Amino acid sequence: MAADLAVGFRAGVGTSRVAQALRPDDVVSRFDAPLAEAVAPAAEVIERLAQDAADGLHGHPSARFFGYVCGGSMPVGVAADHLVSAWGQNSPSSWHSPAVAALEQTMSRWCLELLCLPPESGVGVVTGATAANTQAIMADRHGLLKRRGWDVEAQGLFGAPEFPVLIGADAHKAPLDRLRHAGLGADRAIRVATDDQGRMRTDALDAALAACDAPPLVVLQAGQINTGAFDPFGEIIPLVHDRGGWVHVDGAFGLWLQVVPELREMLDGVEQADSWAVDLHKWSSAPYDAGLCIVRDRAALVASMSARGAYLPTASEHWDPSDSVMALSGRARGVPSHAILQHLRKTGLRELVSRHCRLARRVAERLSREPGIEVLNEVVSNQVILACRSDARTEALLAEVQRRGRVYPSHGEWRGRKVIRVSVINYAVQEEDVDLLVEEIISARRGIA
Numbered sequence: 001m002a003a004d005l006a007v008g009f010r011a012g013v014g015t016s017r018v019a020q021a022l023r024p025d026d027v028v029s030r031f032d033a034p035l036a037e038a039v040a041p042a043a044e045v046i047e048r049l050a051q052d053a054a055d056g057l058h059g060h061p062s063a064r065f066f067g068y069v070c071g072g073s074m075p076v077g078v079a080a081d082h083l084v085s086a087w088g089q090n091s092p093s094s095w096h097s098p099a100v101a102a103l104e105q106t107m108s109r110w111c112l113e114l115l116c117l118p119p120e121s122g123v124g125v126v127t128g129a130t131a132a133n134t135q136a137i138m139a140d141r142h143g144l145l146k147r148r149g150w151d152v153e154a155q156g157l158f159g160a161p162e163f164p165v166l167i168g169a170d171a172h173k174a175p176l177d178r179l180r181h182a183g184l185g186a187d188r189a190i191r192v193a194t195d196d197q198g199r200m201r202t203d204a205l206d207a208a209l210a211a212c213d214a215p216p217l218v219v220l221q222a223g224q225i226n227t228g229a230f231d232p233f234g235e236i237i238p239l240v241h242d243r244g245g246w247v248h249v250d251g252a253f254g255l256w257l258q259v260v261p262e263l264r265e266m267l268d269g270v271e272q273a274d275s276w277a278v279d280l281h282k283w284s285s286a287p288y289d290a291g292l293c294i295v296r297d298r299a300a301l302v303a304s305m306s307a308r309g310a311y312l313p314t315a316s317e318h319w320d321p322s323d324s325v326m327a328l329s330g331r332a333r334g335v336p337s338h339a340i341l342q343h344l345r346k347t348g349l350r351e352l353v354s355r356h357c358r359l360a361r362r363v364a365e366r367l368s369r370e371p372g373i374e375v376l377n378e379v380v381s382n383q384v385i386l387a388c389r390s391d392a393r394t395e396a397l398l399a400e401v402q403r404r405g406r407v408y409p410s411h412g413e414w415r416g417r418k419v420i421r422v423s424v425i426n427y428a429v430q431e432e433d434v435d436l437l438v439e440e441i442i443s444a445r446r447g448i449a
């Protein structure tokens, strides 16, 4: 029955409203009953759950959902995810669940190849880019302090040699928050000036490096959350390495541009970094929650995550999922991505990413011809940001588009202006979907002008 309910839900996605009909308060009251005494039949519980939740769900899997940067949970991945739940594997070790370890290890190896990253890197299959950024920064912290004779896992950060952290002025909030988790302090990070697209300026970085009194950690980004822009990796990373520093790249969605040879140029030099965070539930459309933490020096990743760090097994001996993540027990969250990559393979993935970038350019070209709407970014990937002549008009336009509910872009702020953000990233999105988005924005604007 759950399978039928799931199929029914997905069949309705794309024809029904993209935005949820209910507000949080309306939904809470449906579920907020005291827990009763008597056992209830499982089938009834599931049916009721699906019924009560239906209009409180957002259109995330819809090809007409353009908000935030949200993947659409591709059906082959969802199918594999059902198996994962049914298998009920606790998958920390290759001895407990050899099939899961082998599936995740292969999927990780495929991703390193697809993302053009060093094949010897350590990979942790994590819940998303947030966890990936945190773990990678902890591994980088290990590497930087080890070189200065400090074992941070054993001795902690009190009294440790200090190192500066440099991050772009337009970095996503995510890696900044991760500095907090890694004990490096969000406010302590030195913000480096960026250009009009949010890319770190090499001259500003150079000046900031000159002021560093110890080898720093530099956090870069592949895919700025508003503009979709890329830091100049090829220029910056060698400068940091010259000073003995380490570089982390938040590539939650942007790293996937590597699969398209014509677009790869933007990522030139990114493979020289020391660690990378990338999501599986965004551009590669895995069901939530999945991402990869990738660290060039596998020993640094394992040392910072696992008590086995001191006697690290080689990857070929046996690859234990829990060596590279912060949890001991966990679901086999890499398996759906194995199925997705096995389905799409190289051609499918390349088609998907290049289609999204082409459609994002189409949105920008069509909307920039509309008087009263301005496209604020150079569209180099899948992100488009729009604004009207005033913040009030931009907000009114977005509210009207969302109220109509046929398509769903989301809000944001760029260079002090309110913006409408369009992210073309759903696996199913086609020309007709972006054309509907454009028509909705144009007719809503004319309606309220």
Ligand SMILES: *Cc1c(COP(=O)(O)O)cnc(C)c1O
Binding pocket: 069, 127, 128, 129, 130, 131, 172, 174, 175, 223, 224, 225, 250, 251, 252, 253, 279, 291
């Ligand atoms: C989405 C995103 C994150 C956070 O990733 P989650 O998967 O939501 O944890 C971090 N950085 C960037 C650039 C992102 O787009």
